[in-house]
Amino acid sequence: MKILHLVQPVEGGVARVVVDLVRAQVRTGLRPVVACPSDGPLAARASAAGAEVHEWRAVRNPGPGLAREIAGVRSLIREHRPQVVHAHSAKAGLAGRMAVRGRIPTVFQPHAWSFEAVRGGTASAALKWERFGARWADRVLCVSASERTAGERAGIAARWSVIHNGIDLAHFRPAGPGTRANARAVLGLPDGPPLLVCVGRLSRQKGQDVLLEAWRAMRPGTARLALVGSGPEEARLREAAPAGVLFAGAADDVRPWIHAADAVVLPSRWEGMALAPLEAMACGRPVVMTDVAGAGESLPPGQHAHCLVPPDDPPALAHALTALLSDPSLRTELGLAAQLHARAGFDVRRTAAQVTRLYQELVHPSGTTTRERTER
Template sequence: MPLADIRKVQVIAPNFKRRLSGVTSTIIQLLPVQNRQGQHVASLGPGLPSTLPFIRFRDLAQLWAAPADGQVRVWHARRNLEMLPAIVMRDVLRMKIRVVFTSASQRAHTRWTRWLISKMDAVVATSARTAAYLHVPSTVVLHGIDTVRFSPPADRAAAKRACKLDSAKKIVGCFGRVRHQKGTDLFVDSMIRLLPQRPDWTAIVAGRATAPHVSFENDLKARVAAAGLSDRILFVGEHTNIADWYRALDLFVAPQRWEGFGLTPLEAMATAVPVVATDVGAFSELVETGQHETGSIVPRDDLDAMTIATAGFMDDEPRRVSAAACALARAAEQFSIEEEAAKLNAIYTRLAGGHCLTTSV
């Protein structure tokens, strides 16, 4: 792991939980982009890959001094346990830092969390829905994705064959952890309803069931077998090359019952795949349902609505083709990870007293 020179570090991104989470994934994906844009961002804490620049806990003693090319550093917290030490460093130890907090929560905060947030120098919300739960002013910065990694295939039939899928079939997919919260059962039940009348379609579930959810997955497989669809509703497990699996799809379904933000619809859209998604997380802010349709939004936990919306795309190829083109354009123009990094840098620059924290944005 490359040790960063604390004298040059302008932004610190702490990660104080070893377990992989959405916050950890955000840091892993965002930091390389921020540094490519000229921001000097370093991570702090466990559970991160060796490719990210980092500082050591003992380097924090140097936060009493200003960075080499600025007046203050920015500490970008994404959890309660990352806000608290920053408040102590800034207000008790009088270190030269400003503190940003990113909130992805879509529920009422506890009194303790509200107090911590009230002490921030700036607050970022990952969606308008998240911002509505905050009691302080915030800036909405939607997550972006790597539109190079997630990009459409030159030949979708070849992409299907690469995943050992039948290239003559149209594929509808649901990706993510297999569990009740993610609505995997809603996807499976809708496919059990839809596939018998649509022999040209196959469904895939890509994702892992962790130990507490194995029985849930086994029950779904039993339902599929009882319906005689084990060869058409495929559980393909977890894959590190998930972008390749998106390229094999003709339609994506995001059936979650709850989500903090949710990147899967964006990943599908960037791969030129239309999306049927529930109205949770930021999905309604990602998926366009108007004139430039990229998919449909349906109420959470509503199997009938999901089935009807999914059938509407499965049975209308011109609609799918049009929505796929709009999805690709929307993802590329509005949801690149480079755009997310640039918007965060504007916040950092303001906190640093107008001193620009990048040379290229």
């Protein structure tokens, strides 16, 4: 089965999900083709994972080039004749669904809803499109039940599937007794107070500005903070950061930072289901997250009171971080439970197998054809 993955954006969590999915699909005999812009890390990483990669010229936001981008999708489909089109995130979902319009089984995966990422008239337009465009997706694939619920509450009438994100458990392994010290040595971090690590694109979505505001309210010197990532908000965050906050830049492999950490935080304003907390938990690190889509489903039972805080609430975040960073026994307890939970429930191979079954359902539907179901 040939799958056309149409992708924009080409960095961050969306790119990592696609690469992991491609790698698993190649191992099971599928033929993934990735079409994406060439100006990010996705193209090279997808190729290394075994996909056939082709350039699709598309910017991240809708604009005057949309007609050309749709034509590019149609050209790719004529050339490769995929059995399934899998469009990732809002822009690819827009261009892909408008190009295909139900003629080929189509999966749209939002990776967090576009109307949550913008405000004002842009948010209204994004919501109207998602309501309309759902008719041209044979399945809207959400990575958490809460992401689906958000879509339903917004009035999107779709044929839904929910398949949790997965991670590579062979890569994100628990840290041994000396791993934390070794990781800190490799990263050039001195011994000292507990280290809190935030992994994510420096953007409004990931909420590092909220984290820095919370950090200023905490007692100085009791812990250290490292922001791992790059992005459009970096300059503004650097200006606002208290003294001592480490801006580590983007990392091809975030494992050393996770292993070096005593705890991991992700103060996002919106998500579908974030990967960084799953990766941290699989390595045995406790996490603090904001209560956005996918967060509650990521955590082990019983950890919500310690590890889940409202979004855009610096005092609540500061309180949760202070409690965790000041209690080594609590960190150990939560980290071990998180490790067992993540390794039992978030294997990317399971995710890929569920996605493959979804493809098979769409390519070989029982009863009615894809076009008949789309036209209803």
